[in-house]
Amino acid sequence: MRRTIIDIWVGVFVVAGLLALLFLAMRVGNLGSSKLQNPYVLQARFDNIGGLKARAPIKSAGVVVGRISSITLDAENYQALVTMNMDDRYRFPKDTFATINTSGLLGEQYIGLEPGGDTATIEPGGVIKKTQSAVVLEKLISQFMFSAAEKGAASDK
Numbered sequence: 001m002r003r004t005i006i007d008i009w010v011g012v013f014v015v016a017g018l019l020a021l022l023f024l025a026m027r028v029g030n031l032g033s034s035k036l037q038n039p040y041v042l043q044a045r046f047d048n049i050g051g052l053k054a055r056a057p058i059k060s061a062g063v064v065v066g067r068i069s070s071i072t073l074d075a076e077n078y079q080a081l082v083t084m085n086m087d088d089r090y091r092f093p094k095d096t097f098a099t100i101n102t103s104g105l106l107g108e109q110y111i112g113l114e115p116g117g118d119t120a121t122i123e124p125g126g127v128i129k130k131t132q133s134a135v136v137l138e139k140l141i142s143q144f145m146f147s148a149a150e151k152g153a154a155s156d157k
Contacts (some may be wrong), residue, residue, distance in 0.1 A: 035087075036067065036087045036088075038087075039085040039087060040088055041083060041084065041086070042084045042126055042127070043084065043127045044081075044111070045127070046079060046100065046131050046132075048133040048134050049071060049082065049100060049133070050134030051134070052082070052109045052111070053068070053108075053109075054069065054070055055067055056108060056109060056110050057111075058084055058086065058110065058111045059101075060092070060113040060115065065086060065087050065090040066084050068083070068085075068111065069083045069084065071083075082111070091122070093118035094116070095116030096113055096122065097113070097128075097131070097132070098111055098113055098132070099112045100133060100134035100135075102134075109134060
């Protein structure tokens with residue numbers, strides 16, 4: 001009798017642990033929180049998206065205002081075409097600037113929106129014209145190394 005009670009409690013704790021792991025996996029994968037109200041679509045073109053992925057957040061002033069729905073290559077101009085689902089509560093001016101940012105040093109990438117001062121807003125289905133591509137860490141390191149090598153070669157002469 002005492003043994004079965006212990007087995008039942010162990011089973012309860014194992015199930016609770018598995019549920020906690022499932023909850024954490026969904027939170028980390030951004031699968032559990034999609035609170036967009038009446039989403040509308042915006043698009044933006046970038047020369048380089050780095051490690052940006054679908055379902056990544058779109059933030060303005062640190063607040064999540066949308067999520068990326070898809071990323072494709074525009075065959076006409078060979079730029080990445082990012083399609084975004086935006087929360088209908090948030091409308092942005094036509095001169096809004098979209099940048100690809102990173103959370104922390106090695107964190108996930110997201111799109112940051114910096115609103116401009118225009119009184120007219122981007123209509124649903126519209127395109128954000130002003131964009132800045134992702135900063136690729138490898139390119140920055142190689143540029144630093146090449147400039148350091150050039151300075152070293154110039155000082156040897």
